[in-house]
Amino acid sequence: xxxxxxxxxxxxxxxxxxxxxxxxxxxxxxxxxxxxxxxxxxxxxxxxxxxxxxxxxxxxxxxxxxxxxxxxxxxxxxxxxxxxxxxxxxxxxxxxxxxxxx
Amino acid sequence: xxxxxxxxxxxxxxxxxxxxxxxxxxxxxxxxxxxxxxxxxxxxxxxxxxxxxxxxxxxxxxxxxxxxxxxxxxxxxxxxxxxxxxxxxxxxxxxxxxxxxxxxxxxxxxxxxxxxxxxxxxxxxxxxxxxxxxxxxxxxxxxxxxxxxxxxxxxxxxxxxxxxxxxx
Numbered sequence: 001x002x003x004x005x006x007x008x009x010x011x012x013x014x015x016x017x018x019x020x021x022x023x024x025x026x027x028x029x030x031x032x033x034x035x036x037x038x039x040x041x042x043x044x045x046x047x048x049x050x051x052x053x054x055x056x057x058x059x060x061x062x063x064x065x066x067x068x069x070x071x072x073x074x075x076x077x078x079x080x081x082x083x084x085x086x087x088x089x090x091x092x093x094x095x096x097x098x099x100x101x102x
Numbered sequence: 103x104x105x106x107x108x109x110x111x112x113x114x115x116x117x118x119x120x121x122x123x124x125x126x127x128x129x130x131x132x133x134x135x136x137x138x139x140x141x142x143x144x145x146x147x148x149x150x151x152x153x154x155x156x157x158x159x160x161x162x163x164x165x166x167x168x169x170x171x172x173x174x175x176x177x178x179x180x181x182x183x184x185x186x187x188x189x190x191x192x193x194x195x196x197x198x199x200x201x202x203x204x205x206x207x208x209x210x211x212x213x214x215x216x217x218x219x220x221x222x223x224x225x226x227x228x229x230x231x232x233x234x235x236x237x238x239x240x241x242x243x244x245x246x247x248x249x250x251x252x253x254x255x256x257x258x259x260x261x262x263x264x265x266x267x268x269x270x
Contacts, residue, residue: 004108004148007210012112012145016119018202023123026191031128031174035135038166039119042142045158053149058224061151062232068161069244073251075166079173080258086177 009050017043030082030092034075041071108148114141132170139163151224 016039023036045064052060086092089099118137125131139162146155233241 004105008108008112009145009149011206011210012116014202014206015116016142018199019116019119019123022195022198025194026123029128031170031177032122032131035122035131035170038135038162039122039138042139042162045154046142046145049146049149049151049154053151058228058232059236061154061224062229062237064151064154065157065229065233066237066240066244068157069248072161072165073248075169076255077251077258079169080255083173083176084258092177 006050006054010047013043013047013050016046028093028095030094034078038071041067104148111141111144111148115145128174129171132167132174136163136167153224153226153229
């Protein structure tokens with residue numbers, strides 16, 4: 001029997017999501033921003049698994065499979081875009097990637 | 103015992119996630135992401151989803167973090183160029199944190215206590231049954247999306263002609 005209840009798991013999930021969001025807002029390195037996006041996805045998977053367990057069905061856990069697949073595809077495409085961007089601009093800092101603005 | 107393990111794994115996850123956010127060096131951030139993933143996999147095991155924990159470690163620790171490290175070292179960006187946070191960032195962080203705390207408190211106060219009901223046994227067979235009956239269409243769609251992502255990566259990483267070469 002698991003003494004930690006649903007609310008504690010959801011609190012951990014919310015905190016993890018908040019940390020990822022903070023990282024996306026604060027960091028300037030595109031690669032680190034990407035890692036923080038991954039943290040937010042992982043927080044959502046934790047919430048899904050917790051809901052699935054406390055509801056007694058497997059649907060949430062199956063959904064995590066799809067999230068993992070989408071995340072893997074997203075990382076592959078995103079990192080390819082970052083490499084292509086680095087080839088053109090020679091930087092990955094979002095502060096210097098403002099050519100649409102000027 | 104389970105409570106202790108929950109505390110350990112959740113602290114491991116959250117503290118290393120914080121270090122991902124705060125670390126100046128991108129390689130160290132990727133390493134802390136790895137530690138955070140291990141903590142999360144532990145939480146999954148506590149939630150009776152050992153198979154998911156296994157898949158998480160395989161896909162994320164095995165592929166995603168390795169890819170991140172590869173790209174970080176390939177691009178070789180100079181670490182430590184992070185500027186100090188401005189006044190508005192700090193004010194926004196404090197305000198956002200306070201809002202999050204109040205919101206979580208209000209949600210938690212009104213939430214009924216959820217008890218674990220008789221669980222569906224998360225065996226490989228049960229997962230497979232759901233994946234190939236109820237969720238057959240999403241599985242197909244996700245498979246196609248992986249194919250499209252692969253093609254997209256190939257197209258993106260082909261050497262594009264630079265503007266000067268195209269002009270001449």
